Amino acid sequence: MEAVAALKTARPVSVLPFRARSVLRDVSRRAPACSTCKLRGVCMSVGLEADAMTDLEEIVTPAVRVAKGETLYRSGGRFTGLYAIRLGSFKTVLLADDGQEQVAGYHMPGEILGADGIGAGLHDSEAVALEDSEVCAISFDSLQELAREQQAVQQNLHRILSREIVRERKIMMMLGTMSAEQRLAAFLVDLSERYRVRGYSSSEFVLRMTREEIGSYLGLKLETVSRLLSRFQREGLLQVQGRVVKLLDLTTLRQLVEH
Amino acid sequence: MEAVAALKTARPVSVLPFRARSVLRDVSRRAPACSTCKLRGVCMSVGLEADAMTDLEEIVTPAVRVAKGETLYRSGGRFTGLYAIRLGSFKTVLLADDGQEQVAGYHMPGEILGADGIGAGLHDSEAVALEDSEVCAISFDSLQELAREQQAVQQNLHRILSREIVRERKIMMMLGTMSAEQRLAAFLVDLSERYRVRGYSSSEFVLRMTREEIGSYLGLKLETVSRLLSRFQREGLLQVQGRVVKLLDLTTLRQLVEH
DNA sequence: CGCCGTCTTGACGAATCTCAAATAAAGTGG
DNA sequence: CCACTTTATTTGAGATTCGTCAAGACGGCG
Structure with a gap:
């Protein structure tokens, strides 16, 4: 690939x-x-x-x-x-x-x-x-x-x-100390925040990367990313439709990151 | 701790x-x-x-x-x-x-x-x-x-x-893509190289960090670091005596890093 | 000499990866 | 625009790596 x-x-x-x-x-x-x-x-x-x-x-x-x-x-x-x-x-x-x-x-x-x-x-x-x-x-x-x-x-x-x-130190911290679940949550929260700052919706956006690219960034395999997105959806934290993501419960996502 | x-x-x-x-x-x-x-x-x-x-x-x-x-x-x-x-x-x-x-x-x-x-x-x-x-x-x-x-x-x-x-990007890469074994090998090779540049022995040096600190840097637990050091020793790649390390086979260590 | 922090080692379990197959989506040429 | 090809995604089952818990050994320092 x-x-x-x-x-x-x-x-x-x-x-x-x-x-x-x-x-x-x-x-x-x-x-x-x-x-x-x-x-x-x-x-x-x-x-x-x-x-x-x-x-x-x-x-x-x-x-x-x-x-x-x-x-x-x-x-x-x-x-x-x-x-x-x-x-x-x-x-x-x-x-x-x-x-x-x-x-x-x-x-x-x-x-x-x-x-x-x-x-x-x-x-x-x-x-x-x-x-x-x-x-x-x-x-x-x-x-x-x-x-x-x-x-x-x-x-x-x-x-x-x-x-x-x-910025890179935050990533090091993420890769060094967080679980897969926490990393994905952190990734989504980070994107959300950066979209918000730029005047875009902080709750609904398009992922421009493939699952594999997200996984590469987070030190995970694409299957793990996919599974976690599905699970987050099942738990009502968000909705995914291909690359379109809608964050439904940013509060819980943030809490996940804080462990 | x-x-x-x-x-x-x-x-x-x-x-x-x-x-x-x-x-x-x-x-x-x-x-x-x-x-x-x-x-x-x-x-x-x-x-x-x-x-x-x-x-x-x-x-x-x-x-x-x-x-x-x-x-x-x-x-x-x-x-x-x-x-x-x-x-x-x-x-x-x-x-x-x-x-x-x-x-x-x-x-x-x-x-x-x-x-x-x-x-x-x-x-x-x-x-x-x-x-x-x-x-x-x-x-x-x-x-x-x-x-x-x-x-x-x-x-x-x-x-x-x-x-x-x-420098930080190299660490990101290490944390994101390498196995525990590779990370420790990379860590040792990196130290070795940096000592060499400074005119110290590149094959024998004292680790100033605890196993836990090494683990923290590498995104691993101290037990994993300890086990790997023991294994490297068993395999003849190095000798460890507490914090004193003697690298015996830098070539193989380097190869480990390259996967 | 004994204490405390550090290190080693074992057994077990959980998280994540690997492999595999099915489905969905995107891109391509006619 | 459709049929076809390729690429991306989802999901499952099983394997592997690494973490957790626990016990004991080591070593430096007061």
Whole structure:
């Protein structure tokens, strides 16, 4: 199954840098500025003064389209900059030497992808669009330059990197200490909360990942995920219809997580 | 057991900020500069020109002592800066709302602690010395200021934050996809490698953590860790004598990790 | 020397995985 | 738009891994 998924998006390695660059060059039809972006409360531009905002806009390639299934960057590919999700959603996937895969995260508008590449200059994960999406690309060299001039930009960058560290720690905690039931509950509660913050329904949403991808993220097999969803439904905690989920008892789900 | 460990280091919450600050103020008996530090190849000072090095030295409080069992910072405590380990070792521990603990990492000289606090201004983990140790404290406000002036410092900071992200992803991968056997092998190989890089023996070293702490880090129970160590010994992969470990067959251990 | 925390080992049980088969949903070419 | 193929999901039965409980050994420290 993993193998098949890999085939679908596989390209010769030598072509990767080209592809990456071609995405960045993709001409933006519209020029939506950060200052008018709905996501400026969540994104890199939080709390910037007008002049810093203008500077930021200058180094951002706005609204690059990424089709469902397309890869924004690949494991081992050269790091050039960060990507702010403008629309849609992505998964980030880790690849072990032996080909083993693990979903490291599921990402929504306003979130920043690609920070894993800063340290080594190479990405150590890949980001795949789970639906037709749009990102803003931010050249990292330019961003570092701007961060030296604009303190607010510097702070936002540090905040973003630090929050990624904290986010991953929560996942570590989940994988290290929780039962399958708790992990799935935590996953659903987390999604619910993140949809709520973004102004979407916190009780009804579409899972963009397969059961297998959810399982990979939670350190479980797809059968376990499926069984648990069925059980949660039987217990009246939620309703599932394929990928459409309706959370009926968020309180109990939250309690499950707290053990 | 967790409860007992907690008691040993417990202090009233109100005292925490004071304690944290008192550690920072601890007068340094010697004034060992970054430029002469043996760790300058691993630490914040990597690749700095002479002038940047001098600037960095000015904002670092060098060689603060932390006794075994002491806490460098606590979960929920105010974030003031980063700490570079100069000597000794630390564990970082995550605390869930329900009191559940999980060891997030085991840290050696040259590594930087505390980055989890940048985003929220509060630490979300605690760092405890596993033996008598020394750290250099770096005020984050000053560091940000310096990063705006010295590009090399800025890059080092970003590199450190990004590497922490990558480090945690490896742990996620371990917890999400590996068997108990693989996790322990990976743990030992990782330690071995990190000792090697620092000029210590890569085949013989002392575990500073209890079996329970190792288990917590690996998402396993202490009995499982103990059993696996015994089995590895029986199979001739290593020798264990309490906390002293001698790796006899690093090749096979590495193969175990690769599945 | 004796205590306490740590570690080892065994027996048993529960949670989760594996394998397998049936069903449902999604994608594809005519 | 339909028939067909592929992929995703559900569910069951049995196997396996790891956790739980319990008892005893070890080892450092007062």
